[in-house]
Amino acid sequence: EPSRRRQFLREHAAPFSAFLTDSFGRRHIYLRISLTEKCNLRCQYCMPEEGVPLTPKADLLTTEEILTLARLFVKEGVDKIRLTGGEPLIRPDVVNIVARTSSLIPLPVVSPAQLRQLEGLRTIGITTNGINLARLLPQLQKAGLSAINISLDTLVPAKFEFIVRRKGFHKVMEGIHKAIELGYSPVKVNCVVMRGLNEDELLDFVALTKGLPLDVRFIEYMPFDGNKWNFKKMVSYKEMLDTLRQRWPELEKLPEEESSTAKAFKIPGFQGQVSFITSMSEHFCGTCNRLRITADGNLKVCLFGNSEVSLRDHLRAGASEEELLSIIGAAVGRKKRQHAGMFNISQMKNRPMILIELFLTLQDSPPAVLSISFRDSLHVQGLRHRENQLKKGDALVVAQLAGVQAAKLTSQLIPLCHHVALSHVQVRLELDSARQAVVIEASCRARGPTGVEMEALTSAAVAALTLYDMCKAVSRDIVLEEIKLISKTGGQRGDFRRT
Numbered sequence: 001e002p003s004r005r006r007q008f009l010r011e012h013a014a015p016f017s018a019f020l021t022d023s024f025g026r027r028h029i030y031l032r033i034s035l036t037e038k039c040n041l042r043c044q045y046c047m048p049e050e051g052v053p054l055t056p057k058a059d060l061l062t063t064e065e066i067l068t069l070a071r072l073f074v075k076e077g078v079d080k081i082r083l084t085g086g087e088p089l090i091r092p093d094v095v096n097i098v099a100r101t102s103s104l105i106p107l108p109v110v111s112p113a114q115l116r117q118l119e120g121l122r123t124i125g126i127t128t129n130g131i132n133l134a135r136l137l138p139q140l141q142k143a144g145l146s147a148i149n150i151s152l153d154t155l156v157p158a159k160f161e162f163i164v165r166r167k168g169f170h171k172v173m174e175g176i177h178k179a180i181e182l183g184y185s186p187v188k189v190n191c192v193v194m195r196g197l198n199e200d201e202l203l204d205f206v207a208l209t210k211g212l213p214l215d216v217r218f219i220e221y222m223p224f225d226g227n228k229w230n231f232k233k234m235v236s237y238k239e240m241l242d243t244l245r246q247r248w249p250e251l252e253k254l255p256e257e258e259s260s261t262a263k264a265f266k267i268p269g270f271q272g273q274v275s276f277i278t279s280m281s282e283h284f285c286g287t288c289n290r291l292r293i294t295a296d297g298n299l300k301v302c303l304f305g306n307s308e309v310s311l312r313d314h315l316r317a318g319a320s321e322e323e324l325l326s327i328i329g330a331a332v333g334r335k336k337r338q339h340a341g342m343f344n345i346s347q348m349k350n351r352p353m354i355l356i357e358l359f360l361t362l363q364d365s366p367p368a369v370l371s372i373s374f375r376d377s378l379h380v381q382g383l384r385h386r387e388n389q390l391k392k393g394d395a396l397v398v399a400q401l402a403g404v405q406a407a408k409l410t411s412q413l414i415p416l417c418h419h420v421a422l423s424h425v426q427v428r429l430e431l432d433s434a435r436q437a438v439v440i441e442a443s444c445r446a447r448g449p450t451g452v453e454m455e456a457l458t459s460a461a462v463a464a465l466t467l468y469d470m471c472k473a474v475s476r477d478i479v480l481e482e483i484k485l486i487s488k489t490g491g492q493r494g495d496f497r498r499t
Contacts (some may be wrong), residue, residue: 015074019329022301024337031078035451036086036297040163041129043153043192049165055296065315069293072324080123080148086295087322089132103128123147131168141182148179149188149217154198155205156426159300162196162401176214184217188270193235194221200408202243203423209272217262219277237263237278244274247447258287269364279303285338299328301335395470396429396438403427403463407444407455417454422446425455437499438467454483457483 020028037054039047061069065101070081092382125147133150152172181185189208193199205216221234244265245251254264254273262275266289292300297312309331314324404425411419424445432439442459446452464480471478 015234017325019325020073020078020291020332021077021459022332023264024286024335026286026335027077028291028301028332030080031070031073032082032290032295032498033070034083034084034086035066035088036060036091037295039085039087040090040131040166041087041131041168043129043151043162044165045193059297060295061293061297061312065297065312066293068315069311069324071290072321072328074121076325079121080125081121082125082127082149085129087129087131087165088126089128089136089399125149127151128170128175129164129177130172134169134171134178137175137178139181147188148184150176150179151190151192153194154389155208156202156404157337158397158400159198159404161397165305180213185213187213187215188215190217190219190277192221193240195233195235196405197498199234199235199240199243200404200422202240203247203420206244206248206267208275209274210270212224212272214263214272215275216272217275217277220280220465234280237276238281238282240276241265242277246421247423271480273447291332299331301331305332305336307334316350331460395467396431398470399438399440399463399467400427400429402466403440406462407442407452407459410455410458413458414454418450420446420452420455422451422452422455425459426457429463429467442462 016027022028037052037060042049042051051234074081082347123146123424124144126145127149128151130150130152133148137145137148150172153163154169158446160172161167173396176187176189189200189205191205193202205218209215218237218240220237241251248267250268251265252268255268256263261277261279263278264275268271288302292303293311294300294308296310297315298308298310300308309327311324311327313325319327327467404427406413407425407427408422411417421446424443426443428441430439430441431437439458440463441462442456444452444459445453446455460483461480468478468480
């Protein structure tokens with residue numbers, strides 16, 4: 001391996017660091033630096049619900065150590081640095097730090113303005129969950145932040161709370177609009193797509209790009225410690241692309257930038273674009289130009305690799321710049337041609353990626369409009385919790401999510417019921433204290449010649465059963481009754497309205 005690397009460097013003489021060029025000729029010009037292991041969310045695909053053990057503060061990189069390493073990498077040819085976490089914007093003194101960056105007074109955290117002083121650095125970006133973004137972005141922009149990635153996996157507030165195990169949907173949306181307001185273009189929105197959870201929202205996310213300068217990036221679900229990765233949960237790039245092309249056949253492929261991880265597409269007339277990060281189904285290892293430094297100072301040459309080298313320990317042992325470069329060069333030189341593949345990765349040890357009264361509207365592609373209304377009364381005689389908080393959690397929120405998921409999985413639950421790509425599912429639940437009942441109001445939409453009665457009925461029934469399961473510890477005297485079709489318009493069999 002070392003001899004192959006030296007041979008490549010001799011044959012391709014260029015003013016770029018040998019220490020950042022691996023044995024396959026890949027030049028690493030992009031450095032991701034984690035500022036913290038902490039996060040204010042608990043995304044299901046990123047970390048276990050109970051969180052992860054945190055490194056003692058004394059073992060984390062200090063501000064000066066981060067800057068020392070950043071300067072070293074930039075000197076060797078890195079021209080893009082992205083600040084990550086954890087959640088980089090939860091540093092308790094980040095507002096004060098960013099406000100004082102112009103003075104370059106030694107401070108206990110890295111700021112974009114300090115990094116921009118590094119000669120040769122072209123881009124300073126940040127990846128954030130967006131919770132604190134609207135509040136901090138004006139100061140960050142003044143400090144020199146030039147690129148923003150915001151994580152958002154659903155446009156449904158209740159589902160957002162389910163996925164991240166915390167509240168905050170509206171704060172994230174506020175952060176996205178603040179970034180647009182301040183002139184960032186495109187604002188990148190990262191969406192991890194998971195089967196049975198949010199794959200039905202692909203079209204809704206794409207629709208956002210019609211009037212907003214967004215780059216919505218659909219990311220294949222990837223395995224990390226604690227996220228219980230399962231191949232069946234992963235929605236592949238080709239499957240997602242097929243869904244989009246059914247709705248927008250005019251979708252255009254955009255030229256790929258060198259070393260880009262994204263396959264980009266655009267709908268003519270739309271302001272923004274969509275991209276796919278295909279780490280699992282079509283890896284981009286051959287053009288990888290990224291290195292990572294963890295918050296505790298370890299260098300990772302591959303996101304999915306479990307090999308790490310502690311730069312922190314060598315810094316604190318007084319290593320010279322030449323010794324650090326030698327250590328970095330050795331690690332880069334050992335970088336493999338590609339990662340182990342999705343099934344092998346899932347087995348590897350790696351870090352964690354930190355009721356019912358129901359009104360239902362269903363639509364096919366215009367001009368056919370199919371609408372259904374039906375009632376399903378669930379008498380909950382033992383339910384007395386005004387806040388709906390049982391031992392298992394918020395009963396109404398869980399039932400709502402169950403109804404949404406059931407609508408999407410109908411073809412898997414009902415034999416001979418074929419799959420319908422729903423473009424919209426909504427389930428609402430309200431307590432009716434006078435009747436000791438719960439009322440559900442749901443709506444579904446789909447484009448195409450096929451009706452979606454079964455999706456609606458399944459959604460209502462499963463939501464009701466879920467509510468029963470949530471409430472049975474309080475009372476088992478619960479009745480599900482009167483599931484019936486109220487009205488239907490359009491479709492192959494014409495209109496129907498129950499009198």
